[in-house]
Amino acid sequence: xxxxxxxxxxxxxxxxxLGVVLNKNPIGSAVCLIGMMLGLAAVFVLLQAHFLAILxxxxxxxxxxxxxxxxxxxxxxxxxxxxWKVRERNIWLSSLTGAMMVGVLYKIIDIIAGAEFNxxxxxxxxxxxxxxxxTALFTDFVLPFExxxxxxxxxxxxxxxxxxxxxx
Amino acid sequence: MVxxxxxxxxxATLFSIGVLGVLVRRNAIVVFMCIEIMLNAVNITLIxxxxxxxQHDGQIFSFMVIxxxxxxxxxxxxIVIALFxxxxxxxxxxxxxxxx
Numbered sequence: 001x002x003x004x005x006x007x008x009x010x011x012x013x014x015x016x017x018l019g020v021v022l023n024k025n026p027i028g029s030a031v032c033l034i035g036m037m038l039g040l041a042a043v044f045v046l047l048q049a050h051f052l053a054i055l056x057x058x059x060x061x062x063x064x065x066x067x068x069x070x071x072x073x074x075x076x077x078x079x080x081x082x083x084w085k086v087r088e089r090n091i092w093l094s095s096l097t098g099a100m101m102v103g104v105l106y107k108i109i110d111i112i113a114g115a116e117f118n119x120x121x122x123x124x125x126x127x128x129x130x131x132x133x134x135t136a137l138f139t140d141f142v143l144p145f146e147x148x149x150x151x152x153x154x155x156x157x158x159x160x161x162x163x164x165x166x167x168x
Numbered sequence: 169m170v171x172x173x174x175x176x177x178x179x180a181t182l183f184s185i186g187v188l189g190v191l192v193r194r195n196a197i198v199v200f201m202c203i204e205i206m207l208n209a210v211n212i213t214l215i216x217x218x219x220x221x222x223q224h225d226g227q228i229f230s231f232m233v234i235x236x237x238x239x240x241x242x243x244x245x246x247i248v249i250a251l252f253x254x255x256x257x258x259x260x261x262x263x264x265x266x267x268x
Contacts, residue, residue: 006170010178017182017205021189026197033201040208043178046170047219052211052227059234064204064241071245072197075252094191101187105180113173120169121222128219128227136224137231144228148235155239159246165253 006046013039026072030065037061049128175216182209196248196258200241207237 019032037060044053126132137145189202211230218226
């Protein structure tokens with residue numbers, strides 16, 4: 001039963017991810033990426049990570065993609081990629097890198113498939129809820145949480161300074 | 169029940185698509201989007217292992233990944249805007265001022 005839900009979700013996500021890469025228009029890429037984020041949020045729900053699914057929709061499909069759309073429309077990039085070509089200069093290096101990476105990932109999956117992970121653990125009902133993740137976040141992981149807030153502050157200041165028109 | 173391998177294969181496929189996009193595309197903003205695809209692929213792996221091992225450390229970790237992605241996108245797009253102000257293009261092959 002779960003497989004019947006999982007396969008369409010995975011196929012839609014992979015197809016939309018390919019759409020991001022193959023689309024000629026940056027706006028089309030962004031719309032495909034929003035669809036892929038929503039599909040992945042559904043995959044997270046399937047894995048009982050409800051809090052992360054909501055965060056995925058709010059932050060990725062909401063905030064980050066609005067930022068992308070905003071910049072694309074601000075820069076008015078409609079005709080930028082009309083001639084869609086592969087970078088000629090490093091095509092061999094690119095294919096070599098890609099082949100090596102696919103090989104490494106395949107090997108990792110091969111090793112993990114041999115281990116005894118295929119039966120999922122029994123999890124409590126509140127697994128992945130805001131309460132459980134929040135408790136872990138504010139007890140065991142307080143320091144990373146605070147460091148993340150400093151990181152976001154630094155990113156905020158940095159982006160304002162970078163996008164400012166002229167330094168006085 | 170879905171075996172863990174299926175989630176890992178989905179994650180590896182999405183990661184490979186992201187790498188393909190970064191290597192092939194020349195539009196800086198689309199390259200950023202492909203980086204987002206890669207970060208998301210990693211999140212799937214973390215959460216799937218979490219579910220199959222009955223822990224929640226991986227969910228915290230993917231929360232941090234989302235934080236870093238937000239920071240990275242805001243700074244990256246600010247850099248794109250600053251570059252665009254100097255030279256009106258987002259084609260990565262034309263932005264080679266710092267190339268040796």
